Amino acid sequence: MRNLIAFFKRFQIFLVFVFLQVVALSAYVQYSDFARLQVFSSASMINGRIYTVRNSVTKHFNLEGTNRKLEWENARLRAKLKDSNYKIDRELVQIEDTSYHQQYLYLAATVINNTYDKRNNYMTIDIGKNHGIKKGWGVISSKGVVGIVHLVGESYAVVKTILSKNINVDVSMRDGGAFGLLKWDAINSKICQVSGISNDITIKKFTKVVTRGGSGIFPRGIPVGVITKRKSIEGKPLWDLQVRIAEDFRTIQHVYVIQNVMLDELRELEGKIPPDKEEEDL
Structure with missing residues (x-):
């Protein structure tokens, strides 16, 4: 006081x-x-x-929850795209576009770890067997192709990215339809290569490269990148094509795991194709 x-x-x-x-x-x-x-x-x-x-x-503080809701909403919308569905009735041209069955499903995931500067690069995502994930499923992002599920745990999965040796994703030119295999030479994390395209096919610079969908792992038409350089391989009738890939693996955070509900049927059917006699003789 x-x-x-x-x-x-x-x-x-x-x-x-x-x-x-x-x-x-x-x-x-x-x-x-x-x-x-x-x-x-x-x-x-x-x-x-x-x-x-x-x-x-x-x-x-609410951002993580909001992002997760948006990811699941995007996954739901992707599943409604025509490329994610299988058309049932193809006999008549005038059949309405609503005659489709669901072929691809999408599950949103967050990348919690990844590499991009090794010979074979992997990423860890926060969904696994508990979410129904299986080895061999495709993985994409909002920008384009990411890789293929390689290992699956109870709550997590490891994805082998396209920045790896012999991952061989089947791709095609969006204009013209020429197709080949996507490879990576381990030099630049932004540049991949496309092999197997004959050099008598016209390939223009900046042509967009997309998934072909032949393996059943990815839907047809998922962005891969754009052609930035092309030259003929000496002594071979093939193109050496460089592709600037759509995804930046240095900053990737969110992906979608793709389930092809018809994949088992496709592989079972193709497994019944008899071997080539010439191959048997070798």
């Missing part, structure tokens, strides 16, 4: 000054329309900034 009294005695002049200033300002604001308007405008601006900051903080 003594300290409080001593404080008031020590600063009594300053406290009286502050009190009189408050009284004067209050009277000024109360009887002056201009001053009152300025005070209210300033208060509104300060409150607006406070609410903006609070909203930004709230959105930040």
